[in-house]
Amino acid sequence: DAKTTQPPSMDCAEGRAANLPCNHSTISGNEYVYWYRQIHSQGPQYIIHGLKNNETNEMASLIITEDRKSSTLILPHATLRDTAVYYCIVKSYSSASKIIFGSGTRLSIRP
Amino acid sequence: ETGVTQTPRHLVMGMTNKKSLKCEQHLGHNAMYWYKQSAKKPLELMFVYNFKEQTENNSVPSRFSPECPNSSHLFLHLHTLQPEDSALYLCASSQETSIETQYFGPGTRLLVL
Numbered sequence: 001d002a003k004t005t006q007p008p009s010m011d012c013a014e015g016r017a018a019n020l021p022c023n024h025s026t027i028s029g030n031e032y033v034y035w036y037r038q039i040h041s042q043g044p045q046y047i048i049h050g051l052k053n054n055e056t057n058e059m060a061s062l063i064i065t066e067d068r069k070s071s072t073l074i075l076p077h078a079t080l081r082d083t084a085v086y087y088c089i090v091k092s093y094s095s096a097s098k099i100i101f102g103s104g105t106r107l108s109i110r111p
Numbered sequence: 112e113t114g115v116t117q118t119p120r121h122l123v124m125g126m127t128n129k130k131s132l133k134c135e136q137h138l139g140h141n142a143m144y145w146y147k148q149s150a151k152k153p154l155e156l157m158f159v160y161n162f163k164e165q166t167e168n169n170s171v172p173s174r175f176s177p178e179c180p181n182s183s184h185l186f187l188h189l190h191t192l193q194p195e196d197s198a199l200y201l202c203a204s205s206q207e208t209s210i211e212t213q214y215f216g217p218g219t220r221l222l223v224l
Contacts, residue, residue, distance in 0.1 A: 043201050043215030101154035
Protein backbone atom coordinates (compact mmCIF):
# COMPACT_ATOMS: atom_id res chain seq x y z
CA ASP A 1 0.00 0.00 0.00
CA ALA A 2 1.06 3.55 -0.68
CA LYS A 3 2.27 5.46 2.35
CA THR A 4 0.63 8.68 1.24
CA THR A 5 -2.90 10.04 1.00
CA GLN A 6 -3.91 12.55 -1.65
CA PRO A 7 -7.27 13.94 -2.77
CA PRO A 8 -8.40 12.12 -5.91
CA SER A 9 -8.99 15.29 -7.91
CA MET A 10 -8.60 19.06 -7.85
CA ASP A 11 -9.04 21.90 -10.23
CA CYS A 12 -7.44 25.27 -10.55
CA ALA A 13 -7.85 28.31 -12.77
CA GLU A 14 -5.15 29.00 -15.31
CA GLY A 15 -2.60 31.50 -14.03
CA ARG A 16 -3.40 30.85 -10.40
CA ALA A 17 -1.30 28.87 -7.94
CA ALA A 18 -2.18 25.19 -7.66
CA ASN A 19 -1.64 23.78 -4.17
CA LEU A 20 -1.66 20.00 -4.00
CA PRO A 21 -1.73 18.47 -0.51
CA CYS A 22 -0.31 15.16 0.61
CA ASN A 23 -0.54 13.38 3.94
CA HIS A 24 2.26 11.05 4.99
CA SER A 25 1.65 10.69 8.71
CA THR A 26 3.72 7.49 9.03
CA ILE A 27 6.81 8.91 7.36
CA SER A 28 10.04 7.85 9.03
CA GLY A 29 13.14 9.91 9.60
CA ASN A 30 15.10 8.60 6.62
CA GLU A 31 12.29 8.96 4.09
CA TYR A 32 12.19 11.71 1.51
CA VAL A 33 9.06 13.17 -0.04
CA TYR A 34 9.03 12.99 -3.85
CA TRP A 35 6.56 14.41 -6.32
CA TYR A 36 6.06 13.12 -9.85
CA ARG A 37 3.40 13.89 -12.39
CA GLN A 38 2.01 11.92 -15.29
CA ILE A 39 0.46 13.62 -18.24
CA HIS A 40 -2.02 11.46 -20.09
CA SER A 41 -0.41 8.51 -21.91
CA GLN A 42 3.12 9.57 -21.00
CA GLY A 43 5.65 8.30 -18.46
CA PRO A 44 5.82 9.95 -15.04
CA GLN A 45 7.98 13.06 -14.80
CA TYR A 46 10.02 13.98 -11.75
CA ILE A 47 9.08 17.35 -10.24
CA ILE A 48 10.80 17.86 -6.91
CA HIS A 49 11.83 16.15 -3.68
CA GLY A 50 12.77 17.12 -0.14
CA LEU A 51 13.57 15.78 3.31
CA LYS A 52 12.52 18.43 5.81
CA ASN A 53 13.38 21.82 4.37
CA ASN A 54 11.22 23.59 1.85
CA GLU A 55 12.49 23.23 -1.69
CA THR A 56 12.01 25.22 -4.88
CA ASN A 57 13.03 24.61 -8.46
CA GLU A 58 12.00 25.87 -11.87
CA MET A 59 8.86 23.72 -11.87
CA ALA A 60 7.44 23.96 -8.38
CA SER A 61 7.86 24.53 -4.67
CA LEU A 62 7.59 21.89 -1.98
CA ILE A 63 6.46 22.85 1.49
CA ILE A 64 6.96 20.20 4.19
CA THR A 65 5.41 20.72 7.61
CA GLU A 66 7.69 20.82 10.61
CA ASP A 67 6.47 17.42 11.86
CA ARG A 68 6.90 16.09 8.27
CA LYS A 69 3.49 14.45 8.36
CA SER A 70 2.22 16.38 5.39
CA SER A 71 3.44 18.42 2.47
CA THR A 72 2.13 20.68 -0.28
CA LEU A 73 3.28 20.93 -3.85
CA ILE A 74 2.82 24.41 -5.25
CA LEU A 75 2.69 25.20 -8.96
CA PRO A 76 2.95 28.99 -8.78
CA HIS A 77 1.30 29.88 -12.09
CA ALA A 78 -0.65 26.93 -13.42
CA THR A 79 -1.04 26.49 -17.17
CA LEU A 80 -3.18 24.14 -19.21
CA ARG A 81 -0.09 21.98 -19.74
CA ASP A 82 0.02 21.29 -16.01
CA THR A 83 -3.11 19.15 -16.31
CA ALA A 84 -1.91 15.74 -15.11
CA VAL A 85 -2.04 13.20 -12.30
CA TYR A 86 0.31 14.24 -9.50
CA TYR A 87 1.88 11.58 -7.30
CA CYS A 88 3.28 12.14 -3.84
CA ILE A 89 5.68 9.39 -2.79
CA VAL A 90 7.77 8.75 0.28
CA LYS A 91 10.95 6.84 -0.27
CA SER A 92 13.81 5.91 2.01
CA TYR A 93 17.45 6.07 1.11
CA SER A 94 18.01 2.43 1.97
CA SER A 95 15.16 0.94 0.00
CA ALA A 96 14.57 3.56 -2.61
CA SER A 97 14.00 0.95 -5.26
CA LYS A 98 10.67 0.16 -3.64
CA ILE A 99 9.03 3.26 -5.02
CA ILE A 100 5.30 2.84 -4.51
CA PHE A 101 2.89 4.99 -6.46
CA GLY A 102 -0.53 5.65 -4.99
CA SER A 103 -3.56 6.84 -6.92
CA GLY A 104 -2.39 10.44 -7.04
CA THR A 105 -4.38 13.65 -7.55
CA ARG A 106 -5.85 14.39 -10.94
CA LEU A 107 -5.29 18.12 -11.41
CA SER A 108 -7.41 19.88 -14.01
CA ILE A 109 -6.51 23.40 -15.06
CA ARG A 110 -9.47 25.37 -16.38
CA PRO A 111 -9.02 28.28 -18.82
CA GLU B 112 18.82 10.94 -28.59
CA THR B 113 18.45 11.86 -24.96
CA GLY B 114 16.58 10.46 -22.00
CA VAL B 115 14.81 7.13 -21.87
CA THR B 116 13.33 5.66 -25.02
CA GLN B 117 11.01 2.71 -25.43
CA THR B 118 10.02 0.68 -28.47
CA PRO B 119 7.51 -0.13 -29.70
CA ARG B 120 5.17 2.55 -28.42
CA HIS B 121 2.13 0.40 -29.16
CA LEU B 122 1.83 -3.37 -29.43
CA VAL B 123 -1.07 -5.72 -30.08
CA MET B 124 -0.41 -9.42 -29.58
CA GLY B 125 -2.27 -12.67 -29.30
CA MET B 126 -2.03 -14.91 -26.28
CA THR B 127 0.22 -17.37 -28.13
CA ASN B 128 2.65 -14.78 -29.47
CA LYS B 129 6.14 -13.99 -28.24
CA LYS B 130 7.22 -10.37 -28.31
CA SER B 131 9.82 -8.18 -26.65
CA LEU B 132 9.74 -4.62 -25.32
CA LYS B 133 12.91 -2.59 -25.51
CA CYS B 134 14.13 0.23 -23.33
CA GLU B 135 17.26 2.31 -23.82
CA GLN B 136 18.61 5.08 -21.63
CA HIS B 137 21.08 7.70 -22.75
CA LEU B 138 21.67 9.21 -19.32
CA GLY B 139 24.64 7.16 -18.16
CA HIS B 140 22.59 5.61 -15.38
CA ASN B 141 23.35 2.29 -13.71
CA ALA B 142 19.89 1.21 -12.61
CA MET B 143 16.87 0.38 -14.76
CA TYR B 144 13.31 -0.52 -13.89
CA TRP B 145 10.17 -2.01 -15.42
CA TYR B 146 6.77 -0.79 -14.21
CA LYS B 147 3.25 -1.84 -15.18
CA GLN B 148 0.34 0.58 -15.22
CA SER B 149 -3.07 -1.01 -15.69
CA ALA B 150 -6.18 1.03 -16.31
CA LYS B 151 -7.33 2.86 -13.19
CA LYS B 152 -4.61 1.25 -11.03
CA PRO B 153 -1.43 2.74 -9.60
CA LEU B 154 1.94 2.09 -11.16
CA GLU B 155 3.37 -1.25 -10.06
CA LEU B 156 7.08 -1.94 -9.88
CA MET B 157 7.97 -5.18 -11.70
CA PHE B 158 11.75 -5.51 -11.91
CA VAL B 159 14.86 -3.63 -10.86
CA TYR B 160 18.32 -3.98 -12.37
CA ASN B 161 21.44 -2.43 -10.88
CA PHE B 162 24.68 -2.69 -12.84
CA LYS B 163 23.04 -5.34 -15.04
CA GLU B 164 22.11 -7.53 -12.08
CA GLN B 165 18.50 -8.12 -11.16
CA THR B 166 17.98 -6.87 -7.61
CA GLU B 167 14.22 -7.03 -7.41
CA ASN B 168 11.44 -9.18 -8.83
CA ASN B 169 8.14 -8.02 -7.44
CA SER B 170 6.37 -11.40 -7.68
CA VAL B 171 5.96 -11.07 -11.43
CA PRO B 172 4.61 -14.10 -13.34
CA SER B 173 7.17 -16.02 -15.36
CA ARG B 174 5.45 -15.12 -18.62
CA PHE B 175 7.32 -11.83 -18.20
CA SER B 176 11.06 -12.33 -18.60
CA PRO B 177 13.43 -9.36 -18.23
CA GLU B 178 16.89 -9.09 -19.73
CA CYS B 179 19.53 -6.47 -19.08
CA PRO B 180 22.56 -7.00 -21.36
CA ASN B 181 24.21 -3.77 -20.24
CA SER B 182 23.44 -0.71 -18.15
CA SER B 183 21.93 1.14 -21.08
CA HIS B 184 19.50 -1.48 -22.37
CA LEU B 185 16.63 -3.34 -20.79
CA PHE B 186 14.25 -5.78 -22.42
CA LEU B 187 11.00 -7.36 -21.33
CA HIS B 188 10.29 -10.60 -23.14
CA LEU B 189 6.63 -11.56 -23.30
CA HIS B 190 5.14 -14.99 -23.97
CA THR B 191 1.75 -16.59 -23.51
CA LEU B 192 0.29 -13.43 -22.03
CA GLN B 193 -3.28 -13.06 -20.84
CA PRO B 194 -5.76 -10.30 -21.72
CA GLU B 195 -5.41 -8.93 -18.17
CA ASP B 196 -1.75 -8.21 -18.96
CA SER B 197 -2.91 -5.41 -21.25
CA ALA B 198 -1.42 -2.25 -19.76
CA LEU B 199 1.08 0.55 -20.19
CA TYR B 200 4.60 -0.80 -19.54
CA LEU B 201 7.01 1.86 -18.40
CA CYS B 202 10.77 1.74 -18.20
CA ALA B 203 12.76 4.02 -15.91
CA SER B 204 16.40 4.58 -15.04
CA SER B 205 18.33 6.22 -12.24
CA GLN B 206 21.95 6.77 -11.35
CA GLU B 207 21.79 4.13 -8.64
CA THR B 208 19.06 2.31 -6.77
CA SER B 209 19.18 4.76 -3.95
CA ILE B 210 17.61 8.10 -3.45
CA GLU B 211 18.34 9.21 -6.97
CA THR B 212 15.49 10.45 -9.10
CA GLN B 213 14.05 8.00 -11.59
CA TYR B 214 13.53 9.13 -15.17
CA PHE B 215 10.76 7.42 -17.08
CA GLY B 216 10.35 6.54 -20.73
CA PRO B 217 7.13 7.19 -22.64
CA GLY B 218 5.90 3.62 -22.19
CA THR B 219 4.66 0.83 -24.43
CA ARG B 220 0.91 0.42 -24.57
CA LEU B 221 0.25 -3.30 -24.84
CA LEU B 222 -3.01 -4.93 -25.83
CA VAL B 223 -3.33 -8.70 -25.50
CA LEU B 224 -6.15 -10.25 -27.47
